[in-house]
Amino acid sequence: MGTIVRPIIEGKESDYDIDLVCELQIDKQQISPGIVKTIVGKRLNENDTYKKMLDDEGRRCWTLNYAEEDGIGFHLDILPCIPEDQNTKSTLINIGIPYDLADRSIAITDKDGGYNYSWCTSNPNGYGDWFDQIKEPMFQLIAARKRQAIFDSNRQIFSKVDDVPDPLIKTPLQRAIQILKRHRDGRFVGHSLEADKPISMIITTLSAKLYEQQSDVLSTINDIITQLYSFSNLLQSDYKNEERIANPDLITRLDNGTWYIPNPVDPGENFADRWHENDNRKARAFFQWINWAKNDLVEVMKIDNIRRIVSTMEERFGEQLIEKASKGVIVLGSPAIIAGKTDAAPRVEINNPTKPWSNFEGRPNKINRKSMP
Numbered sequence: 001m002g003t004i005v006r007p008i009i010e011g012k013e014s015d016y017d018i019d020l021v022c023e024l025q026i027d028k029q030q031i032s033p034g035i036v037k038t039i040v041g042k043r044l045n046e047n048d049t050y051k052k053m054l055d056d057e058g059r060r061c062w063t064l065n066y067a068e069e070d071g072i073g074f075h076l077d078i079l080p081c082i083p084e085d086q087n088t089k090s091t092l093i094n095i096g097i098p099y100d101l102a103d104r105s106i107a108i109t110d111k112d113g114g115y116n117y118s119w120c121t122s123n124p125n126g127y128g129d130w131f132d133q134i135k136e137p138m139f140q141l142i143a144a145r146k147r148q149a150i151f152d153s154n155r156q157i158f159s160k161v162d163d164v165p166d167p168l169i170k171t172p173l174q175r176a177i178q179i180l181k182r183h184r185d186g187r188f189v190g191h192s193l194e195a196d197k198p199i200s201m202i203i204t205t206l207s208a209k210l211y212e213q214q215s216d217v218l219s220t221i222n223d224i225i226t227q228l229y230s231f232s233n234l235l236q237s238d239y240k241n242e243e244r245i246a247n248p249d250l251i252t253r254l255d256n257g258t259w260y261i262p263n264p265v266d267p268g269e270n271f272a273d274r275w276h277e278n279d280n281r282k283a284r285a286f287f288q289w290i291n292w293a294k295n296d297l298v299e300v301m302k303i304d305n306i307r308r309i310v311s312t313m314e315e316r317f318g319e320q321l322i323e324k325a326s327k328g329v330i331v332l333g334s335p336a337i338i339a340g341k342t343d344a345a346p347r348v349e350i351n352n353p354t355k356p357w358s359n360f361e362g363r364p365n366k367i368n369r370k371s372m373p
Contacts, residue, residue, distance in 0.1 A: 001131050002167055003177040003204060006072075008185035015066075016074035021081060021124055023106060028085045033109040034117035037062075040080040059111050060120075081106040081122070088121055092266060101126040101265045126265040134208045135171045138215065143169055173211045176220040177204055180293065186317060187292045193285040202261055202271050202286070209250060209264070218301065225293045232287040234259075235280065259283055 007014040022040055041062050044050045055063040061077040084105040092102035104126040107119045146169045151161045158164055180203055188197040207224050214220040233239065234253045251272070252260040259275035275283040300313075 001128055001204070002170055002174045003181070003200075005178050005181045005185070008182075008189060015068075016072070018074050018076050019124070020076055020078045021106070022078050024080070024082050026082045028082055028107055028119070031082065032117065033107075033119050034111075034115075036080050036082060037109040037111065037117060040078060044078070057111070060108055079108055079122075079124075081108040083107070084121055084123075095267060097126075097265055097267075101129055104129065105266065121266060121268070123263075123265045127263070130264050131204070131208055134211060135173050138171045138173065138213050139166075139169065141215070142171065146170075172214055172217045172220045173208065175217045176211075176224065177207050179217070179221060179297070180207065180224070182317060183293055183296065184289055187289060187296075188285075193281070193288060196282045196285040198282075198286045198289055199271070205261065205264060205271065206250060221293075222298050222301075225290060225298050228290050229294050232290060235283060235287055 004016065006016060024036060024039070026036070037057075041054075041057060044054050044062055044064070050064060053064040053066065055065055055075075058077075061079050064076040064078065066074050066076065084107045088107075089102050089105055092105060093099055101123070105121055105123040106125075108122045110118050110120045112118075143166075147161055147164045150164045150168055151158050154164075181200055184197055184203065188194040206228060207220075210224045210227050211220060212223065214223065228251075231247075231251045234251065239253050240255065248260070249262070254260060257276050257280075259272035259280075260270050261272040263269035263271060272283070275286070
């Protein structure tokens, strides 16, 4: 979906977590979940290369741990699955999921603490299509201009404009999600709620649902955080009196105290199914982060001193990252610039900023991932 960020664990940048869906075209009635899981694991174990990288069997995945190269590593979670049966797809369609999305649902294997396997429904491809549909209008508006800019800065890589691939073109929604995820990771380092910080799926889902085709990243983040902040009252003991702010398509707190954030392509899956545990600990972590984001990303932009804005951003995202980003950024509409404050930094235009894919060298495995957002 173009929203990946390098994870931060215990204050240090960690390996990338990459998910791969391994869908075997087998009828659900003809095979058991245990056999599907075993088939994939056995095949990996038969390969001399992958056998050395294969981790112990996980609950739903097989994991390959890749060695670091140039200080960057990743692990690949392989999810064995088969197409979901027609009855399950029909159920999704009957509750309002479009046919083209419901038809992509899959049956994944789930292993308990022993040796018992069962089927669970999931739909990562349908979710990806849903996300693409939301960002598509803005993508179409900016694609030609962005593609030309990328081509102009990387003529040594691309022979013509049309060679620039779509994944290099980021919409404001995708950039906003990357920033929010990075902010989350940095803010929870060393915090007592770090283990309960919001999962990326929740951040991505709520951001996409709230996106209104804003043309810039700042407005996108502002509107997302401002709207999510209004739900924080649901944490109060008298939350039942706050039903006016509950939204069954976004965040709902039910009469029994549980929380509900539906998967947009499978409402039966609740992304907040554990929010009520441990005195609403995960819910409290989520709204603590929203409050931080409101102060760090929304309120900070009202300051009339550009140096203070940069200082705050350095504190939240890291001095090196902000310094690198500032080389190609023009601050527009800042109160400091509008008011002509003497302590404001001058407006600087960078006509040909360095692109994060400058070291592409024509081969995907040569992307300079350290410099990518």
